[in-house]
Amino acid sequence: MVVNIWRYSHFALAATSCLFVLLAAISGIILAFEPIDAKLQPYKVEGMEQHKLSQTIDTLKNTYDEILEIKIDQNQFVSASVFSMDEELNGDFYIDPITGKKIGDLAPQKPFFSFVTNLHRSLFLKSLGRIFVGIGSFLLLLIVITGSILVIKRQQGIRHFFSKIIKDDFAQYWHVVLGRWSLVPIFIVAFTGVYLSLLRFEVIPSVQMQSSIDIENISGNGTAIPVSDFPIFQNTQLKDVRRLEFPFSSDVTDFYVLALQDKELRINQKTGEVVETLNYPFVNRLSDLSFDLHTGSGSIAWSIVLLIAALNILFLMYSGALISYNRLRSRIRNKYKANDAAYIILIGSENGSTKHFGNLLLKSLLKIGQSVYLDDLNHVQQYQSMKHLIVITSTYGDGDPPANATYFIKRASALLPEQKFTYSVVGLGSLAYENYCGFALKVESFLQGCQNADGLLDPFLIHNKSHTSFQKWSQKWGEQTGLHIKIPPEKIKKNRKLKKFKVLEKAVLNDGFDTTFTLQLKPKRSLTFESGDLLGVYPPAEPIKREYSIGKTDNGNILLSIKLHTQGVCSQYLHQLSKGDTLKAELEPNKDFHLPKNNRPVAMISNGTGIAPFLGMLGGTEDKYLFWGGKTKKSFDLYEPFLDEAKTTQGLKDFKAVFSREEGKMKYVQELVEKNGKLIIDLLEKGGTLMICGSVSMQTGVLLCLQELCEQNNKHLNDYQGHGQILMDCY
Numbered sequence: 054m055v056v057n058i059w060r061y062s063h064f065a066l067a068a069t070s071c072l073f074v075l076l077a078a079i080s081g082i083i084l085a086f087e088p089i090d091a092k093l094q095p096y097k098v099e100g101m102e103q104h105k106l107s108q109t110i111d112t113l114k115n116t117y118d119e120i121l122e123i124k125i126d127q128n129q130f131v132s133a134s135v136f137s138m139d140e141e142l143n144g145d146f147y148i149d150p151i152t153g154k155k156i157g158d159l160a161p162q163k164p165f166f167s168f169v170t171n172l173h174r175s176l177f178l179k180s181l182g183r184i185f186v187g188i189g190s191f192l193l194l195l196i197v198i199t200g201s202i203l204v205i206k207r208q209q210g211i212r213h214f215f216s217k218i219i220k221d222d223f224a225q226y227w228h229v230v231l232g233r234w235s236l237v238p239i240f241i242v243a244f245t246g247v248y249l250s251l252l253r254f255e256v257i258p259s260v261q262m263q264s265s266i267d268i269e270n271i272s273g274n275g276t277a278i279p280v281s282d283f284p285i286f287q288n289t290q291l292k293d294v295r296r297l298e299f300p301f302s303s304d305v306t307d308f309y310v311l312a313l314q315d316k317e318l319r320i321n322q323k324t325g326e327v328v329e330t331l332n333y334p335f336v337n338r339l340s341d342l343s344f345d346l347h348t349g350s351g352s353i354a355w356s357i358v359l360l361i362a363a364l365n366i367l368f369l370m371y372s373g374a375l376i377s378y379n380r381l382r383s384r385i386r387n388k389y390k391a392n393d394a395a396y397i398i399l400i401g402s403e404n405g406s407t408k409h410f411g412n413l414l415l416k417s418l419l420k421i422g423q424s425v426y427l428d429d430l431n432h433v434q435q436y437q438s439m440k441h442l443i444v445i446t447s448t449y450g451d452g453d454p455p456a457n458a459t460y461f462i463k464r465a466s467a468l469l470p471e472q473k474f475t476y477s478v479v480g481l482g483s484l485a486y487e488n489y490c491g492f493a494l495k496v497e498s499f500l501q502g503c504q505n506a507d508g509l510l511d512p513f514l515i516h517n518k519s520h521t522s523f524q525k526w527s528q529k530w531g532e533q534t535g536l537h538i539k540i541p542p543e544k545i546k547k548n549r550k551l552k553k554f555k556v557l558e559k560a561v562l563n564d565g566f567d568t569t570f571t572l573q574l575k576p577k578r579s580l581t582f583e584s585g586d587l588l589g590v591y592p593p594a595e596p597i598k599r600e601y602s603i604g605k606t607d608n609g610n611i612l613l614s615i616k617l618h619t620q621g622v623c624s625q626y627l628h629q630l631s632k633g634d635t636l637k638a639e640l641e642p643n644k645d646f647h648l649p650k651n652n653r654p655v656a657m658i659s660n661g662t663g664i665a666p667f668l669g670m671l672g673g674t675e676d677k678y679l680f681w682g683g684k685t686k687k688s689f690d691l692y693e694p695f696l697d698e699a700k701t702t703q704g705l706k707d708f709k710a711v712f713s714r715e716e717g718k719m720k721y722v723q724e725l726v727e728k729n730g731k732l733i734i735d736l737l738e739k740g741g742t743l744m745i746c747g748s749v750s751m752q753t754g755v756l757l758c759l760q761e762l763c764e765q766n767n768k769h770l771n772d773y774q775g776h777g778q779i780l781m782d783c784y
């Protein structure tokens with residue numbers, strides 16, 4: 054709930070100020086180039102850092118008839134205001150402080166930068182615009198603060214603020230990562246923006262320095278010494294000076310005014326005595342600092358930081374919009390009332406992806422004429438006609454509920470109906486977290502304890518929002534309930550990049566249960582790919598692509614292994630291909646499932662056709678262990694020739710197969726994993742990799758088994774997962 058308040062505030066602030074922030078960021082990007090451009094002008098004179106103020110005064114006195122002022126700006130460019138008989142050398146210009154020569158004219162702000170500055174400061178609306186800009190800066194400041202609080206909550210404490218973030222969603226991952234890194238500069242820009250606005254409208258008054266010199270008592274007595282011999286000028290480095298004003302007349306009540314970084318001095322024009330020292334008030338120094346920090350003036354490095362921060366603001370707006378869109382797009386639209394529905398779907402979701410799955414189920418149940426009602430877990434109420442309850446929930450933190458499910462368990466105990474009902478729990482989570490689908494499991498054990506509730510299926514856990522896994526679950530659930538629901542396949546982008554492949558070999562095998570076949574394909578043009586990449590095939594007249602994991606054969610061709618489904622459009626299409634035919638398909642890199650290049654041992658676990666990418670990974674010298682599960686011994690005949698080849702290489706240390714429809718102690722590949730537990734844990738401890746390819750149910754079984762193995766050895770599966778040691782490609 055508390056997180057929700059911060060999140061809504063963050064969203065509301067961002068939504069209200071987005072137009073201003075957009076304009077400010079774009080103009081800020083342009084303006085960041087102004088100080089860089091200024092700094093690159095050729096007016097900085099080599100050696101001026103070591104030069105004394107007295108030397109420059111001396112040189113200028115010898116070069117010009119009269120000097121009014123010397124100034125040194127943030128770029129250490131020295132300019133002077135002088136009179137001279139020579140028309141050319143009259144006025145204000147940049148000088149070489151060592152030779153006294155004019156080196157360039159003072160240029161006014163470039164018209165383009167002046168135009169953009171106007172937009173940035175006042176949106177071309179003068180004072181009214183400046184007020185808007187001030188308010189916009191304040192909103193940006195609040196966005197930074199609420200964003201930081203959200204990061205602290207997400208990371209479970211300020212100590213973990215910069216700890217690793219798990220990448221399971223592009224927009225969220227980069228929103229947090231870039232938000233964290235640009236937090237300080239964006240805070241500074243927003244804070245100084247507010248400060249400068251308050252200063253402009255005199256809410257913060259700038260303090261005028263008052264001289265307290267008693268003019269009456271200034272006398273012309275004392276020994277007159279040449280200006281360049283004044284001790285104060287001799288002891289002051291030119292680089293520390295901001296400005297030196299020369300006396301207006303020869304009257305002793307007119308002084309030299311020397312402005313340094315932190316104070317202003319008044320100096321007797323005859324004796325060189327420092328008559329008065331005025332320290333700049335804190336507010337004035339803060340104002341100067343704010344200006345420099347906001348504009349990057351005088352520093353290329355800081356200007357680049359500001360430039361990157363402004364670019365980041367644009368990205369944060371984009372990623373924030375994507376995150377909000379995902380949350381909002383899954384709005385619930387119910388056709389039935391809560392009390393009229395036989396199927397109740399309750400959702401636990403923080404960022405909307407779980408709600409999306411709930412909506413898919415809702416639609417497919419409505420399609421077959423069932424009365425169904427979908428809601429957030431927190432909104433649980435009495436459902437008078439409920440026969441089936443489906444809870445689909447994600448997990449956050451240490452097995453905690455997502456934001457819309459925090460009260461479910463507390464409320465549901467009093468609300469669940471007196472009539473009997475069945476329930477099923479689907480957990481969405483990520484193996485990268487210690488408490489994998491922890492909240493879904495909590496809901497499961499809560500429902501197990503409810504008197505009238507009967508579990509229909511074991512809890513079904515889904516890693517990384519896998520659409521295929523959800524389809525698998527819905528199929529199982531449909532079989533149990535006798536409903537023919539169909540979750541549509543994930544929509545895939547339409548801009549296809551099809552390449553041509555020639556069918557070199559085709560081998561078909563029926564093991565008494567299934568028909569499986571292999572295809573060896575040769576790209577018609579040379580293509581770069583690796584085992585583990587995917588081949589996307591669009592069956593004729595179908596908009597949706599099916600993906601197959603690729604094994605790269607020794608002669609650089611593609612090996613696919615495909616199970617023929619009697620109703621399967623794509624497998625039927627591929628099955629009717631013959632040697633010599635051409636197939637058009639899309640080659641997709643799948644970097645997350647490549648053989649690691651670290652020369653450490655690898656264990657490969659697969660079932661059925663999932664062996665294909667591994668058959669292309671068996672070469673090389675690093676230790677490899679291959680575990681495979683099939684239906685019968687005959688099922689393996691299809692792959693035998695590829696394995697025979699691999700056995701001749703040094704790398705393959707062991708190959709084991711189990712068969713689910715043969716006599717024998719072990720039937721499933723997870724049992725092989727269990728039996729070889731020590732080998733697998735040792736391999737992971739050595740930094741090796743475990744790769745899994747095949748069916749989702751095999752993956753779930755193997756992961757549960759691995760979790761148990763880890764617990765027995767006081768390890769956490771998510772540590773290995775976090776180090777990228779567990780790679781999966783299951784369907």
Ligand SMILES: Cc1cc2nc3c(=O)[nH]c(=O)nc-3n(C[C@H](O)[C@H](O)[C@H](O)COP(=O)(O)O)c2cc1C
Nearest residue numbers: 402403404405406407447448450482483486489490
């Ligand atoms: C900050 C954070 C913490 C998470 N904690 C867990 C966790 O403890 N266990 C888990 O299995 N998944 C965890 N996840 C993964 C989410 O449960 C998973 O991404 C889920 O699909 C998100 O669904 P939603 O978009 O509906 O909220 C976490 C994700 C984030 C961003």
